[in-house]
Amino acid sequence: MTRARETLVSLEATPYYHCISRCVRRAWLCGEDPYTGQSFEHRRQWVLDRLQELVDIFAIDVCAYAIISNHYHVVLHVDADKANGMTDQQVIEQWNRLYKGHMLADRYLAGEVMSRAEWEALSELIEKWRLRLYDISWFMRCLNEHLALQANAEDNCKGRFWEGRFKSQALLDEGALLTCMSYVDLNPIRAGLAETPERSDFTSVQERIEAYAERRSENKAKLGPKRQPTKLHPFKSGREKGSVKCIDFELNDYLCLVDWTGRAIREDKKGAIPSELAPILERIGLNPDAWLTSVRYYNRNYFSVLGAIDRIKAYAQTQKKSWHRGQRAVLRSYRLVMA
Structure with missing residues (x-):
């Protein structure tokens, strides 16, 4: 039975979520339709453009993405503190970038004098918009509705473009986040659409690699990028202050791990994690021997x-459930039970 989205999202448990949307029946998000020969490649840029626009509006960052022929993946980081730290005016201005202004909000922005009843009504609206600015459902709604309208207009048709509401998956710890991001970034390689991560078009790993290479070409004495790609949630660099929110492992380690994993998966070999990469996984509690299978x-x-078994059990309790599917695979994937 379909469950309400609010029962599947708990920001107290984790700010990281993996979301997937798939086109209905034989509709094509992008790529080339083998039945008609029509190309929809240009629609990939639609997704990127809209993602960039929404990241600038919402208090939600993109950690990873992959745009495939009839579906896309995004790994999102929800920053509730950012939204709660916005002033009333900032909330109104951000929301007005999505939808037409409200009469009371327009009067407030114009500096007009308002009665107590009008101000109370506006305050309720502002708090509702504030909550929506870090709501995954509203983020995905604004993404999918926009893409569906564009695609239906181009196809000169009406009706559903997506097969249903998006699927979401809670990522409870660093191991879950690393596994999920690697899976998303390597999706085109697993599908046989690319041979290496740097050739995986319209993926976050390609964007990070290009930014990394560009940075190194500017200053070859540096071992890593001086700045992160602007569209993506940053990795830990060792230079940020404690208040800066980031993915808690090094970008260079991630790129090395994903590059090796992509080559191993592409060649369809059982493989064994190289000794120099194993510590990356061990540090966050993952089993190196099970890494390729996990991805x-x-x-x-x-x-x-997804997460360590103790965190999954705690998460299930908050949802008034006794268990979650996939616990057996988690026991194989994690080297130890994380506290």
Whole structure:
């Protein structure tokens, strides 16, 4: 039975979520339709443009993305503190970038004098908009509705473009985040659309690699990028202050791990994690021997939640459930039970 989205999202448990949207029946988001020969490649840029626009509006960042022929993946980071730190005026201005202004909000921005009743009504609206600015459902709604309208207009048709509401998966810890991001970034390689991460078009890993290479070409004495790609949630660099929110492992380590994993998966070899990469996984509690299996069969083994077994059990309790599917795969993937 379909469950309400608010029962699947708990910001107290984690700010990281993996979301997937898939086109209905034989509709094509992008790529080339083998039945008609029509190309929809240009629609990939639609997704990127809209993602960039929404990241500038919402208090939600993109950690990873991959745009495939009939679906896309995004790994999102929800920053509730950012939204709650906005002034009333900032909330109104951000919301007005999505939808037409409200009469009371327009009067407030114009500096007009308002009665107490009008101000109370506006305050309620502002708080509702503030909550929506860090709501995954509203983020995905604004993304999918926009894409569906564009696609239907181009196809000169009406009706559903997406097969249903988006699927979401809670990522409860660093190990879950690393596994999920790697799976998303390597999606085109698993599908046989690219041979290496740097050739995986319209993926976050390609964007990070290009920014990394560009930075190194500007100053070859530097070992890593001086800045992160502007569209993506940053990795830890060692230079940020404690208040800066970031993915808690090094970009260079991530790129090395994903590059090796992509080549191993593409060649369809059992493989063994190289000794220089194993510590990356061990530090966050993942089992190096099970790494390739975790990424290769990610969508088969993991479902609505991913993380160390104790965190999954605690998450299930908050949802008044006794268990979540995929716990057996988690026990194989994690080297130890994380506290």
